[in-house]
Amino acid sequence: xxxxxxxxxxxxxxxxxxxxxxxxxxxxxxxxxxxxxxxxxxxxxxxxxxxxxxxxxxxxxxxxxxxxxxxxxxxxxxxxxxxxxxxxxxxxxxxxxxxxxxxxxxxxxxxxxxxxxxxxxxxxxxxxxxxxxxxxxxxxxxxxxxxxxxxxxxxxxxxxxxxxxxxxxxxxxxxxxxxxxxxxxxxxxxxxxxxxxxx
Amino acid sequence: xxxxxxxxxxxxxxxxxxxxxxxxxxxxxxxxxxxxxxxxxxxxxxxxxxxxxxxxxxxxxxxxxxxxxxxxxxxxxxxxxxxxxxxxxxxxxxxxxxxxxxxxxxxxxxxxxxxxxxxxxxxxxxxxxxxxxxxxxxxxxxxxxxxxxxxxxxxxxxxxxxxxxxxxxxxxxxxxxxxxxxxxxxxxxxxxxxxxxxx
Numbered sequence: 427x428x429x430x431x432x433x434x435x436x437x438x439x440x441x442x443x444x445x446x447x448x449x450x451x452x453x454x455x456x457x458x459x460x461x462x463x464x465x466x467x468x469x470x471x472x473x474x475x476x477x478x479x480x481x482x483x484x485x486x487x488x489x490x491x492x493x494x495x496x497x498x499x500x501x502x503x504x505x506x507x508x509x510x511x512x513x514x515x516x517x518x519x520x521x522x523x524x525x526x527x528x529x530x531x532x533x534x535x536x537x538x539x540x541x542x543x544x545x546x547x548x549x550x551x552x553x554x555x556x557x558x559x560x561x562x563x564x565x566x567x568x569x570x571x572x573x574x575x576x577x578x579x580x581x582x583x584x585x586x587x588x589x590x591x592x593x594x595x596x597x598x599x600x601x602x603x604x605x606x607x608x609x610x611x612x613x614x615x616x617x618x619x620x621x622x623x624x625x
Numbered sequence: 626x627x628x629x630x631x632x633x634x635x636x637x638x639x640x641x642x643x644x645x646x647x648x649x650x651x652x653x654x655x656x657x658x659x660x661x662x663x664x665x666x667x668x669x670x671x672x673x674x675x676x677x678x679x680x681x682x683x684x685x686x687x688x689x690x691x692x693x694x695x696x697x698x699x700x701x702x703x704x705x706x707x708x709x710x711x712x713x714x715x716x717x718x719x720x721x722x723x724x725x726x727x728x729x730x731x732x733x734x735x736x737x738x739x740x741x742x743x744x745x746x747x748x749x750x751x752x753x754x755x756x757x758x759x760x761x762x763x764x765x766x767x768x769x770x771x772x773x774x775x776x777x778x779x780x781x782x783x784x785x786x787x788x789x790x791x792x793x794x795x796x797x798x799x800x801x802x803x804x805x806x807x808x809x810x811x812x813x814x815x816x817x818x819x820x821x822x823x824x
Contacts, residue, residue, distance in 0.1 A: 429628075434818060463673065463691055474673070475662065484743065484809065485796070492662055492795045494751065533817045539739035540754045544683065552693065555739045555811060596691045597684070610683070612754060617813060618732045619633060 429616035438530035440545070440605040441502050442519050446470040451523040451566040459525065459601045461549050465496030465594070466525060472496070481558070493594065494554040499543070500524040500590030501534035511584040512577060514567075521567050524590065526601065531609055535588050542596065542610045549599025557592050559585035628815035637729035639744070639804040640701050641718050645669040650722040650765040658724065658800045660748050664695030664793070665724060671695070680757070692793065693753040698742070699723040699789030700733035710783040711776060713766075720766050723789065725800065730808055734787050741795065741809045748798025756791050758784035 444453035446469050465472040476493040478485040485491065500519055505527070509517040519527040528534060539555040564581035568574055643652035645668050664671040675692040677684040684690065699718055704726070708716045718726040727733060738754040763780035767773055 429815070431815060434816070436818065484741075489796065491749070492751070492793065494795070536814050536816050536818075538814075538816050539737065539811070542683075550690070552691070556814075594691065596693070597688065611816060612738070614816060615735050615737075615755075616628075616630060616815070617633070617735050617737050617810060619635065619735075 431614040436609040442527035495592040497525045499526045502529035504588035544608045547599035550597035552596040553593040559589040630813040635808040641726035694791040695793045696724045698725045701728040703787035746798035749796035750792045751795040752792040758788040
């Protein structure tokens with residue numbers, strides 16, 4: 427027996443667009459992002475190729491590899507849930523180095539790899555998959571809140587499964603604040619070689 | 626509740642390596658494939674960018690898009706199952722335009738999008754997802770078997786879920802016949818927005 431789920435189309439909205447300009451985690455708000463096949467023009471993660479890092483322990487660090495992590499995409503609703511769990515008023519997309527904050531897509535972080543995000547300009551992103559929360563981002567949020575050094579580790583725990591997605595540019599174009607976004611998933615099939623677990 | 630399956634590592638073997646040289650479906654055997662970020666050197670599907678086609682009905686046909694279909698990867702075991710279902714002695718990887726025939730990976734076509742295939746040279750492929758069988762391939766197989774015009778449609782039906790995968794080059798290198806291949810899947814999560822169906 428194969429467990430499978432049908433393809434799905436969803437609609438959301440772009441609440442914020444941001445560029446990472448420095449080696450720090452944070453991103454800076456912009457009214458518009460210009461996308462080429464290399465990613466966001468002017469973003470620190472722009473490139474067709476990137477050096478591997480601790481996320482790819484199967485490669486020697488610094489190995490050249492195709493850049494599947496051109497953009498970081500987070501959910502407004504998930505960020506609010508993480509903030510609530512940490513007893514914070516809010517967490518801004520900028521603090522977690524997001525390029526896009528999107529609202530209206532339930533469980534954004536669980537969108538399957540290969541999903542498409544289409545924007546009115548014709549720009550399309552293809553989703554590589556979910557992003558894992560890291561201590562560096564926790565530390566950045568802690569630095570915003572005096573007396574809350576607990577946030578460095580607390581963020582990693584609270585943001586598990588809610589840290590958004592990474593992906594790459596499938597079609598060039600622009601993304602603007604206020605844009606509608608159409609998400610298309612593919613039929614999802616549970617790989618039979620792996621047991622189904624409940625969490 | 627979230628249905629999820631753990632990451633998995635699998636080992637298989639490269640049984641055949643092929644290049645598509647013409648506009649026809651068929652591929653030609655080669656002892657070695659040389660991979661760059663654009664795909665297989667000399668293959669018809671080589672390119673960082675490709676024009677969209679009938680597989681992407683959401684784009685006007687011919688729209689430039691990043692080429693996520695650089696390689697076609699099929700399973701020796703699945704090809705044998707399709708052949709048996711069609712009462713054929715065998716189906717060669719060449720007939721279906723495969724670039725790689727791999728053995729030893731159960732349910733190859735169901736490997737989740739984002740899976741990695743690593744080869745001894747250091748070459749790595751990232752899987753976009755499963756490939757859908759088409760009539761054009763069925764017709765190519767029918768042309769090999771006199772009196773079996775039924776194979777044009779029969780292949781499409783028999784090969785559903787067994788037509789292999791498409792993907793792109795994450796790390797450059799060579800792939801040779803006889804190579805071991807290590808497959809790494811990611812933790813797979815059922816998107817909660819979609820109902821689980823049994824098939």
